[in-house]
Amino acid sequence: MSTATLAAAAGSTTAAPAQAQSRAWVEHIMGMPISVHVRGPQARTPEVASAVAAAMDDLREIEARFSTYRHDSEISRIQHGELTLEDASTQVRQVELLCRAALERTGGWFDAWNAVPGMPGVFDPTGLVKTFGVTWAARHLDAFAPTLGYAFGAGGDIQLRAAPDSEPWQVGIEDPRDQTRVLAHVPVSDGAVATSGSASRGAHIMDPHTGAAAEGLLSATVIGPSLLWADVLATAAVARGAGAAEWVGTLHGTSGMLVTTSGAVHRWSNPV
Amino acid sequence: MRRIVIAIGSTLTGLVLLFSWPTSLNRSVALAETSTTEGSSSTTAASTDTSTDESATDGSATDESTSDAGATEGSTDSSTTTEATPSTTSTDGTYTGDSISTEFGPVQVQITVTDGVVTSAEAIAYPNTNSKDQRINSYAIPTLNAEAVEAQSASIQMVSGATYTSNGYIASLQSALDQAGL
Numbered sequence: 001m002s003t004a005t006l007a008a009a010a011g012s013t014t015a016a017p018a019q020a021q022s023r024a025w026v027e028h029i030m031g032m033p034i035s036v037h038v039r040g041p042q043a044r045t046p047e048v049a050s051a052v053a054a055a056m057d058d059l060r061e062i063e064a065r066f067s068t069y070r071h072d073s074e075i076s077r078i079q080h081g082e083l084t085l086e087d088a089s090t091q092v093r094q095v096e097l098l099c100r101a102a103l104e105r106t107g108g109w110f111d112a113w114n115a116v117p118g119m120p121g122v123f124d125p126t127g128l129v130k131t132f133g134v135t136w137a138a139r140h141l142d143a144f145a146p147t148l149g150y151a152f153g154a155g156g157d158i159q160l161r162a163a164p165d166s167e168p169w170q171v172g173i174e175d176p177r178d179q180t181r182v183l184a185h186v187p188v189s190d191g192a193v194a195t196s197g198s199a200s201r202g203a204h205i206m207d208p209h210t211g212a213a214a215e216g217l218l219s220a221t222v223i224g225p226s227l228l229w230a231d232v233l234a235t236a237a238v239a240r241g242a243g244a245a246e247w248v249g250t251l252h253g254t255s256g257m258l259v260t261t262s263g264a265v266h267r268w269s270n271p272v
Numbered sequence: 273m274r275r276i277v278i279a280i281g282s283t284l285t286g287l288v289l290l291f292s293w294p295t296s297l298n299r300s301v302a303l304a305e306t307s308t309t310e311g312s313s314s315t316t317a318a319s320t321d322t323s324t325d326e327s328a329t330d331g332s333a334t335d336e337s338t339s340d341a342g343a344t345e346g347s348t349d350s351s352t353t354t355e356a357t358p359s360t361t362s363t364d365g366t367y368t369g370d371s372i373s374t375e376f377g378p379v380q381v382q383i384t385v386t387d388g389v390v391t392s393a394e395a396i397a398y399p400n401t402n403s404k405d406q407r408i409n410s411y412a413i414p415t416l417n418a419e420a421v422e423a424q425s426a427s428i429q430m431v432s433g434a435t436y437t438s439n440g441y442i443a444s445l446q447s448a449l450d451q452a453g454l
Contacts, residue, residue: 024449151429156431156446172432185415185417
């Protein structure tokens with residue numbers, strides 16, 4: 001993952017006349033593509049464009065603050081003992097609290113203090129920073145509710161808000177064995193879809209109890225009301241491995257899908 | 273009197289539901305409806321598709337279709353009618369609701385009734401989480417594509433996946449969808 005922002009907006013200057021009611025932007029921040037799609041009568045207004053730009057700025061700010069690839073980020077300084085949590089910014093302390101809640105809520109399977117292989121005890125909130133960032137940045141778009149719907153995607157995790165046409169967003173779920181294919185799709189008006197897996201960047205999810213790479217699942221997708229928690233739960237499911245199939249039955253108010261290493265698919269939709 | 277008891281019971285239930293919703297994970301084991309599909313047939317996929325699209329499961333339609341959500345939303349004005357009526361005797365006193373276990377600990381609500389009026393209601397145990405995700409929703413089960421089709425031919429707008437880094441983006445389906453929407 002490069003520390004630099006890889007490319008500037010591809011979309012901000014293109015004025016495609018095809019659909020007056022929708023628009024999309026893409027930038028690369030935190031080493032991942034950030035895709036924002038909007039729908040509604042204001043979709044192509046300068047106000048919405050500046051809101052998207054402000055959201056992207058928020059994400060760059062969060063990258064600078066949390067990146068473990070930057071020596072001068074607050075997280076790097078905390079990891080090197082140059083900064084204490086007490087002296088850190090409000091955002092860093094917020095994320096630390098959320099990491100603690102995530103540890104508890106997942107029964108220890110989402111563990112920001114056991115996320116760096118070979119370095120137990122080192123605080124690395126990277127797994128939560130992306131969705132924290134999107135949730136924070138998306139407030140610029142929430143300001144247009146209820147007349148603007150949006151899909152705010154960051155590296156495959158997506159927060160969605162209903163558009164005034166009341167058509168749900170259709171979200172494809174990638175086949176973890178073939179990035180060019182979708183395995184399933186799900187309609188979501190208002191909520192979030194998060195997928196975690198062992199497919200990207202090698203096996204990047206660790207079993208916090210053994211320190212070894214998590215096995216058993218190729219990917220876990222969780223659909224729920226909150227992007228941050230959907231992602232935490234999806235990550236915890238991958239860490240649990242095959243045992244996750246039973247566990248997801250307890251996550252009420254969510255739906256989702258697991259793909260095991262043998263290719264079996266387990267789906268669920270739990271009532272609220 | 274009977275109405276008061278019902279109202280109190282409903283309020284109690286509503287409060288417990290409200291407090292327990294996002295985190296009372298253990299409670300839902302019995303409710304949980306899971307399905308395992310291995311190479312499911314195309315008819316299954318197709319029928320799921322139509323039912324999820326038109327019926328209950330995304331946010332906009334929740335109110336009419338999900339009795340659970342209805343009960344929770346109605347709780348503040350005590351309008352729940354599905355509450356099983358308890359015995360109808362004297363109403364004054366302190367009532368403690370059932371403790372509902374959650375991953376964060378028990379949720380329990382206590383109310384005090386004086387002269388048939390609820391004079392206080394408080395959670396005597398509750399999960400101390402910062403739960404921003406209080407939206408009452410239930411979500412559709414993902415529909416398997418009968419054959420894994422390419423995104424361009426399906427009417428999807430976004431792709432959720434674990435493989436998205438900037439390095440792989442150009443070749444990704446999301447990239448194609450973004451280009452289409454620019």
